[in-house]
Amino acid sequence: MRVYGTEITSRLLLGTAQYPSPAVLAAAVKSSGTEIITVSLRRETADGSGAGFWDSLRETGCRILPNTAGCHSVQEAVTTARMARELFDTPWIKLEVIGHSDTLQPDVFGLVEAARVLSSEGFQVFPYTTDDLVAGEKLLEAGCEVLMPWGAPIGSGQGLRTPDGLRAMRAHFPDVPLIVDAGIGRPSDAAQAMELGMDAVLLNTAVAKAGDPAGMARAMALAVEAGRLGYEADPMERRDMAVPSTPVLGLAEFA
Numbered sequence: 241m242r243v244y245g246t247e248i249t250s251r252l253l254l255g256t257a258q259y260p261s262p263a264v265l266a267a268a269v270k271s272s273g274t275e276i277i278t279v280s281l282r283r284e285t286a287d288g289s290g291a292g293f294w295d296s297l298r299e300t301g302c303r304i305l306p307n308t309a310g311c312h313s314v315q316e317a318v319t320t321a322r323m324a325r326e327l328f329d330t331p332w333i334k335l336e337v338i339g340h341s342d343t344l345q346p347d348v349f350g351l352v353e354a355a356r357v358l359s360s361e362g363f364q365v366f367p368y369t370t371d372d373l374v375a376g377e378k379l380l381e382a383g384c385e386v387l388m389p390w391g392a393p394i395g396s397g398q399g400l401r402t403p404d405g406l407r408a409m410r411a412h413f414p415d416v417p418l419i420v421d422a423g424i425g426r427p428s429d430a431a432q433a434m435e436l437g438m439d440a441v442l443l444n445t446a447v448a449k450a451g452d453p454a455g456m457a458r459a460m461a462l463a464v465e466a467g468r469l470g471y472e473a474d475p476m477e478r479r480d481m482a483v484p485s486t487p488v489l490g491l492a493e494f495a
């Protein structure tokens with residue numbers, strides 16, 4: 241998968257919040273084989289433990305994708321992105337503009353506006369969006385080269401709530417990298433996303449809150465890989481009726 245000119249081998253991206261300890265986070269990152277981890281600027285600086293947390297992220301050797309988690313307005317998201325660029329020295333930003341406090345649903349109007357501002361400033365924007373095709377088109381027009389449709393509300397672990405919407409996105413944007421972000425709860429959800437032709441999956445809570453985060457990270461990595469292999473192997477069409485899988489020719493000879 242190629243995003244903003246960067247070749248990415250692992251199709252699993254991992255969030256870094258909610259782990260019981262930095263050591264558990266490091267173990268999960270390692271066993272996931274991920275190359276990209278996302279970090280909230282607010283998490284980094286809010287509780288005064290920022291420096292230690294940043295050190296543990298750097299030790300993973302992964303590329304950092306800062307995010308604007310928790311931003312509810314264009315201004316807030318743009319300001320946070322600018323601070324993240326200074327702090328992490330990267331043009332990459334996972335752009336979240338939250339529109340609704342209960343569902344944490346993206347505000348696609350604010351998202352497009354913020355993406356336009358940030359792209360014009362040289363940012364390479366990874367927008368957390370819905371499966372709305374028009375919003376997707378506007379984000380591409382705003383300069384985004386990747387789209388991150390939600391699977392389900394952040395932290396819900398509900399899996400893919402609108403597989404048909406994701407399928408439509410794949411068909412509508414055949415050449416745009418699509419990364420499902422949020423709501424993945426089980427390895428089977430991750431595999432399903434990949435079977436739909438998504439290019440990658442970003443998840444956090446399902447690994448951080450598992451009884452064995454490193455074990456779950458490994459399971460997610462295998463699921464992502466299996467789903468992708470299945471997609472590339474061009475699965476059979478589903479049928480309404482049974483079709484014998486064993487040839488019946490020649491049965492009469494034994495009668």
Ligand SMILES: CC(=O)[C@@H](O)[C@H](O)COP(=O)(O)O
Binds near residue numbers: 395397444
């Ligand atoms: C860490 C991060 O970026 C989250 O905002 C992301 O959307 C992941 O969501 P889940 O925790 O539901 O996997």
